[in-house]
Amino acid sequence: MARAYWLLKSEPDVFGYADLERVGTEPWNGVRNYQARNSLRAMKVGDQALFYHSNANPTGVAGVVKIVRAAYPDDLQFDASSPYHDPRSKAADPRWSMVDVAPLLAFPQVLTLGALRGLPAWAASPLTQKGTRLSVVPVTPPQFRAALKAAGVRLP
Protein backbone atom coordinates (compact mmCIF):
# COMPACT_ATOMS: atom_id res chain seq x y z
CA MET A 1 0.00 0.00 0.00
CA ALA A 2 1.42 3.36 -0.96
CA ARG A 3 1.97 6.00 1.64
CA ALA A 4 -1.00 8.28 2.13
CA TYR A 5 -1.02 11.96 2.94
CA TRP A 6 -3.14 13.99 5.32
CA LEU A 7 -3.54 17.40 6.88
CA LEU A 8 -4.00 17.86 10.62
CA LYS A 9 -5.32 21.09 12.07
CA SER A 10 -4.25 22.44 15.41
CA GLU A 11 -4.45 25.80 17.09
CA PRO A 12 -0.86 26.88 17.76
CA ASP A 13 -1.95 28.70 20.91
CA VAL A 14 -2.89 25.25 22.21
CA PHE A 15 -0.41 22.98 20.44
CA GLY A 16 1.72 24.16 17.55
CA TYR A 17 4.41 22.59 15.43
CA ALA A 18 7.10 23.89 17.77
CA ASP A 19 5.37 22.10 20.64
CA LEU A 20 5.50 18.85 18.70
CA GLU A 21 9.23 19.33 18.09
CA ARG A 22 9.66 19.87 21.81
CA VAL A 23 7.78 16.76 22.93
CA GLY A 24 8.91 14.51 20.08
CA THR A 25 5.81 12.34 19.85
CA GLU A 26 2.24 13.30 20.58
CA PRO A 27 -1.08 11.48 20.60
CA TRP A 28 -3.45 13.31 18.27
CA ASN A 29 -6.41 13.21 20.59
CA GLY A 30 -9.61 15.19 20.89
CA VAL A 31 -10.97 14.61 17.39
CA ARG A 32 -14.74 14.44 17.84
CA ASN A 33 -16.04 14.39 14.30
CA TYR A 34 -16.88 11.15 12.55
CA GLN A 35 -15.47 12.05 9.17
CA ALA A 36 -12.20 13.17 10.74
CA ARG A 37 -12.13 10.09 12.94
CA ASN A 38 -12.55 7.85 9.92
CA SER A 39 -9.52 9.50 8.37
CA LEU A 40 -7.55 8.88 11.55
CA ARG A 41 -8.52 5.23 11.40
CA ALA A 42 -7.35 5.02 7.79
CA MET A 43 -3.85 6.24 8.66
CA LYS A 44 -0.91 3.88 8.54
CA VAL A 45 2.48 4.10 10.17
CA GLY A 46 4.71 5.95 7.73
CA ASP A 47 1.96 8.15 6.34
CA GLN A 48 2.81 11.82 6.32
CA ALA A 49 0.69 14.81 7.23
CA LEU A 50 0.84 18.56 6.87
CA PHE A 51 0.64 20.26 10.26
CA TYR A 52 -1.79 23.13 9.85
CA HIS A 53 -2.13 26.05 12.21
CA SER A 54 -5.74 27.20 12.48
CA ASN A 55 -6.97 30.26 14.36
CA ALA A 56 -3.48 31.67 13.97
CA ASN A 57 -1.61 34.53 12.44
CA PRO A 58 -0.86 33.46 9.85
CA THR A 59 -3.00 30.40 9.33
CA GLY A 60 -1.37 27.74 7.22
CA VAL A 61 0.98 24.77 7.13
CA ALA A 62 3.88 24.96 9.58
CA GLY A 63 5.56 21.67 8.80
CA VAL A 64 5.29 17.98 8.03
CA VAL A 65 4.72 15.19 10.51
CA LYS A 66 4.78 11.42 10.23
CA ILE A 67 2.36 8.94 11.65
CA VAL A 68 4.27 6.76 14.11
CA ARG A 69 1.37 4.78 15.57
CA ALA A 70 -1.84 3.74 13.86
CA ALA A 71 -5.26 4.46 15.33
CA TYR A 72 -6.03 3.34 18.87
CA PRO A 73 -8.69 4.46 21.36
CA ASP A 74 -8.52 8.10 22.41
CA ASP A 75 -8.22 7.91 26.19
CA LEU A 76 -9.75 11.34 26.76
CA GLN A 77 -13.17 10.04 25.79
CA PHE A 78 -13.22 8.08 29.07
CA ASP A 79 -11.79 10.90 31.19
CA ALA A 80 -14.65 12.62 32.98
CA SER A 81 -12.46 15.61 33.75
CA SER A 82 -11.56 16.21 30.10
CA PRO A 83 -13.46 18.55 27.79
CA TYR A 84 -13.20 15.68 25.31
CA HIS A 85 -15.02 13.28 27.60
CA ASP A 86 -17.78 11.38 25.83
CA PRO A 87 -20.06 9.74 28.41
CA ARG A 88 -21.79 7.75 25.69
CA SER A 89 -18.66 6.01 24.49
CA LYS A 90 -18.28 2.46 25.75
CA ALA A 91 -14.93 0.97 26.74
CA ALA A 92 -15.81 -2.17 24.83
CA ASP A 93 -16.54 -0.17 21.72
CA PRO A 94 -14.66 3.14 21.84
CA ARG A 95 -16.19 5.78 19.66
CA TRP A 96 -13.10 7.95 19.16
CA SER A 97 -9.61 7.17 17.99
CA MET A 98 -6.24 8.86 17.92
CA VAL A 99 -2.89 8.31 16.24
CA ASP A 100 0.61 9.24 17.37
CA VAL A 101 2.56 11.76 15.31
CA ALA A 102 6.17 12.93 15.31
CA PRO A 103 7.80 15.90 13.60
CA LEU A 104 9.49 15.33 10.26
CA LEU A 105 10.24 18.74 8.77
CA ALA A 106 9.59 22.32 9.84
CA PHE A 107 8.78 24.75 7.06
CA PRO A 108 11.09 27.80 7.03
CA GLN A 109 7.93 29.87 7.13
CA VAL A 110 4.25 29.07 7.31
CA LEU A 111 2.73 28.18 3.95
CA THR A 112 -0.36 30.30 4.30
CA LEU A 113 -3.92 29.36 3.48
CA GLY A 114 -3.84 32.11 0.86
CA ALA A 115 -0.79 30.51 -0.75
CA LEU A 116 -2.50 27.11 -0.74
CA ARG A 117 -5.50 28.66 -2.43
CA GLY A 118 -3.16 29.81 -5.18
CA LEU A 119 -2.12 26.23 -5.97
CA PRO A 120 -4.31 24.58 -8.63
CA ALA A 121 -3.98 21.17 -6.99
CA TRP A 122 -5.62 22.55 -3.85
CA ALA A 123 -8.71 23.97 -5.49
CA ALA A 124 -10.66 20.76 -4.86
CA SER A 125 -9.57 20.31 -1.26
CA PRO A 126 -12.10 20.68 1.55
CA LEU A 127 -9.50 22.86 3.24
CA THR A 128 -9.80 25.68 0.75
CA GLN A 129 -13.55 25.54 0.39
CA LYS A 130 -15.67 27.93 2.32
CA GLY A 131 -17.52 26.57 5.29
CA THR A 132 -15.53 23.36 5.68
CA ARG A 133 -14.32 22.80 9.21
CA LEU A 134 -12.93 19.31 8.88
CA SER A 135 -9.95 18.98 11.22
CA VAL A 136 -8.39 15.95 9.52
CA VAL A 137 -8.28 16.27 5.76
CA PRO A 138 -7.09 13.72 3.19
CA VAL A 139 -4.38 15.14 0.93
CA THR A 140 -3.60 13.82 -2.55
CA PRO A 141 0.00 13.18 -3.63
CA PRO A 142 -0.13 16.11 -6.09
CA GLN A 143 -1.41 18.37 -3.32
CA PHE A 144 1.35 17.21 -1.02
CA ARG A 145 4.04 17.71 -3.65
CA ALA A 146 2.69 21.15 -4.57
CA ALA A 147 2.66 22.22 -0.92
CA LEU A 148 6.28 21.18 -0.38
CA LYS A 149 7.35 22.90 -3.56
CA ALA A 150 5.53 26.11 -2.65
CA ALA A 151 7.15 26.01 0.78
CA GLY A 152 10.53 25.63 -0.87
CA VAL A 153 11.41 22.44 0.98
CA ARG A 154 12.11 18.84 0.23
CA LEU A 155 11.90 15.93 2.59
CA PRO A 156 15.12 14.39 3.90
Place this chain on the structure above:
DNA sequence: GCCAACGTTGGC
Protein backbone atom coordinates in the same frame (compact mmCIF):
# COMPACT_ATOMS: atom_id res chain seq x y z
C1' DG B 1 -14.76 39.83 18.58
C1' DC B 2 -17.85 38.77 14.80
C1' DC B 3 -20.43 35.70 12.40
C1' DA B 4 -21.26 32.24 8.54
C1' DA B 5 -21.39 27.59 8.12
C1' DC B 6 -21.56 23.27 9.87
C1' DG B 7 -22.55 18.80 12.74
C1' DT B 8 -25.15 17.03 16.50
C1' DT B 9 -28.96 16.63 19.52
C1' DG B 10 -33.43 15.71 20.93
C1' DG B 11 -38.52 16.66 20.82
C1' DC B 12 -42.14 15.30 18.29
Place this chain on the structure above:
DNA sequence: GCCAACGTTGGC
Protein backbone atom coordinates in the same frame (compact mmCIF):
# COMPACT_ATOMS: atom_id res chain seq x y z
C1' DG C 1 -37.51 10.52 10.19
C1' DC C 2 -37.85 15.52 10.33
C1' DC C 3 -35.99 19.67 11.57
C1' DA C 4 -35.30 23.62 14.89
C1' DA C 5 -32.15 24.77 18.29
C1' DC C 6 -27.78 24.68 19.86
C1' DG C 7 -22.73 24.57 20.29
C1' DT C 8 -18.50 24.75 17.72
C1' DT C 9 -15.14 25.87 14.15
C1' DG C 10 -12.21 28.92 12.06
C1' DG C 11 -11.33 32.82 8.77
C1' DC C 12 -11.23 37.45 8.93
